[in-house]
Amino acid sequence: MRVSIAAQACILVLELGIDYYDGWEEVIVYPDEFFPEQTWTDEAGVVHTERVGRLGEAWLQGPVVLSWADVAKAGDEDAANVVIHEFAHKLDMLNGSANGFPPLHRGMNRRAWSAAFEDAFHHHGVRVRRRENTEIDPYAAESPAEFFSVASEVFFEVPDVLAGVYPAVYEQMRLFYRQDPLRRAREVPVTAS
Numbered sequence: 563m564r565v566s567i568a569a570q571a572c573i574l575v576l577e578l579g580i581d582y583y584d585g586w587e588e589v590i591v592y593p594d595e596f597f598p599e600q601t602w603t604d605e606a607g608v609v610h611t612e613r614v615g616r617l618g619e620a621w622l623q624g625p626v627v628l629s630w631a632d633v634a635k636a637g638d639e640d641a642a643n644v645v646i647h648e649f650a651h652k653l654d655m656l657n658g659s660a661n662g663f664p665p666l667h668r669g670m671n672r673r674a675w676s677a678a679f680e681d682a683f684h685h686h687g688v689r690v691r692r693r694e695n696t697e698i699d700p701y702a703a704e705s706p707a708e709f710f711s712v713a714s715e716v717f718f719e720v721p722d723v724l725a726g727v728y729p730a731v732y733e734q735m736r737l738f739y740r741q742d743p744l745r746r747a748r749e750v751p752v753t754a755s
């Protein structure tokens with residue numbers, strides 16, 4: 563379990579360095595989907611409690627929490643990878659709470675990043691609200707933070723899909739992760755087995 567999670571988590575920081583995961587050290591693994599208790603206060607001041615099923619969570623300066631059943635499913639190149647998703651939140655949180663805006667490298671353009679992601683988030687949200695069949699998980703429409711994490715899954719798992727639907731986002735992610743999975747996919751030699 564440790565090797566599987568660590569290997570998948572390393573994909574994101576291959577060209578960034580392990581320092582990008584500094585500041586926290588705990589990964590909690592549940593056997594399957596888990597149901598943390600959530601409380602919120604409504605307008606009348608009444609406190610509500612409910613349990614919502616989750617496959618993973620990333621806490622600000624705290625642990626990453628994962629469902630092992632879903633970690634085991636990750637890595638099959640179907641655009642869903644809970645490890646990449648939660649560790650992308652961790653990178654997003656390097657400069658404060660998760661908001662879809664991780665610390666950009668010198669030479670990257672903040673405006674280009676914002677324009678690419680805002681356009682894509684808006685476009686995706688409109689399509690999800692119209693109940694269209696989207697190439698990217700509808701969950702990405704929840705918030706800019708979720709869009710970044712879901713787009714990271716797509717970037718590494720099925721890069722051609724992200725490059726096809728949101729090329730400007732692909733380009734910004736290529737600059738941020740310093741990887742070009744689309745090119746790598748093309749360069750993989752064809753072998754028969």
Ligand SMILES: [Zn+2]
Nearest residue numbers: 647651708711
């Ligand atoms: Zn998330």
